[in-house]
Amino acid sequence: MLTTDAIEVQLAGVPSRRRRERRIRGFFFAAAATSVVISVAIVASLAGEAWTFISNVDPGSLTEIGWYPRRGLFDISTLFAGTLTVAGIAMLVATPLGLGSAIYLSEYATARTRKVLKPALELLAGIPSVVLGFFALTFITPSLLRPIFGDQVVGFNMLAAGIGVGILTIPLVASVSEDALRAVPRSLREASYGLGATRMATSVRVVFPAAVSGVVASLIIAFSRAVGETMVVAIAAGATGGSLFGWNVFEPGQTMTAAMAALAIGSDQVRGDDYAFQSLFFLGLLLFAITLLLNVVSERFVRRVRQRY
């Protein structure tokens, strides 16, 4: 006669087998926990040098006329202006094109056209950013901007860089928005058609408002991506040594990321005097904080869509 305890022990299985299961589980847990270690390592490696920078650098040099790290001028607002300019232009390009593509793919395209157009957009998403930088430098500036705006366009300029970054983010806006639009239940569309609404009215007044938080999320993610994009700006916007404060989009400029790349070019130059090396980590920490904030906010928006449907 077996007691219930004995049955439980039997059902639990062979001890050696259970030990092995625990070991395997532990291994998988360790792999998952690595991601947390990476985050901690990122913050730790950034914070240390950033602190050295901020506690040693002359506060006056943080508001000087421009960003010239090797000369000890660290005006952060110069880089903020550049970053906002480039990311702003990028959003002007990516928002209409991305959203238009998303609405077409989700509301208008037949299954067959979708099957052709969607992979084509994904192809655009797979283009490396250095390639877009080269494209901005050798096509957008000379063949697109010069004919329109004339000779005021400098060879390296922020407008071309912004357009390049914008092209890079079109697929992102399109795919995240499309997901949000497609998540809107069919019943809403059918109700709208039942009331006699046209396809345009249904898309614009019913489906779009229902998906608006997902669309906003896609724009925030795209903005975050534009802020963090390095190579397009580093190649097409010039200004490797440093830059003066300015909003002129036809002239060279630097974003936070491009300034970091510029500091890193040439393997031995990163350890200049006057805390140029440490400024790299200070910028990195700022960038990390900004993109983290944007990503958290966009996540909130995405969750709102999921909750409703």
Added chain:
Amino acid sequence: MNRAAIAAGPETVVRALTHHRRDVRGSLFTVALFACLLVGMAILATLLYTVISGSLPAWRDRSLTTFVTSQMSADPHVAGIWQAFYGSLTLMVFTALIAFPLGISAAVYLEEYAPDTRLTRLINANIRNLAGVPSIVYGLLGLAVFVKLLGGITGPEVEGRSVIAGGLTLGLLTLPIVIITTAESLRAVPNALREAAYGVGSTQWQVIRHHILPVGAPGIFTGTILSLGRAFGEAAPLLLVGGITTFFSVGDASFLEALRGRFSAMPVLVFSWSRLPQEEFRALTAALIVVMLVVLLLVNGTAIYLRNRFEKGA
């Protein structure tokens, strides 16, 4: 208006109900939306055309094989991309060796084992955030940890600016994407499969090994290989961990010694070449980009081929 129609007689009503009014605004809207997509396609086409036509002068005095196998140089007439080509390939192998096992294991834990606790939610949120961290920040991580801190191990003779440091950095950069895509494919495995396997007395590991992973394999393969393609195009983190942009010699170092030596990569070379003033380098950069795009096409093509093959078998 309706009352007016009724007053006008039944024919008017019939016409109002049956005849299509021309919806000009609606058609314009449709055209505008389609134009948005077309602009995207046109950009892609222009980009490919610019790059390919721009590379033509470079092919006039060299073949693809001489271009790929020649050493990097400051002289545009003899410059090749060998170190960068070889460097990119070794970096990819490194990235795959780090990101694939670690990423797939992490995804298995999160999808199959993890209880719904605070810790699990923290890990999940953390991974999504890591995926959104700009690549250049990973470069700083690599610079601080693999180059400065562990430089003595990763590359004692090159101040840590070694293949190992670059590969580890790219591996960490790719890890969150691998975890996310793998977790997605695991989630798509039907629950009935798990229940059936448990029902015949499998342990959790047996369920995962014999049922979940094989069924999820096509999605995992595709996702991981596509993420490798993304790592292949990254230049920013490599600039920070010391990707070489000019000539350097590997000499006759063995493969393992070379891992602790200097490195270059194709995207890094695109960056430095596109900034050179000589006109000849324009064509060379375009040619280099053509090689890069061909490699990318091969990588992504493999991913799609694997997906189709496995899906047919399933």
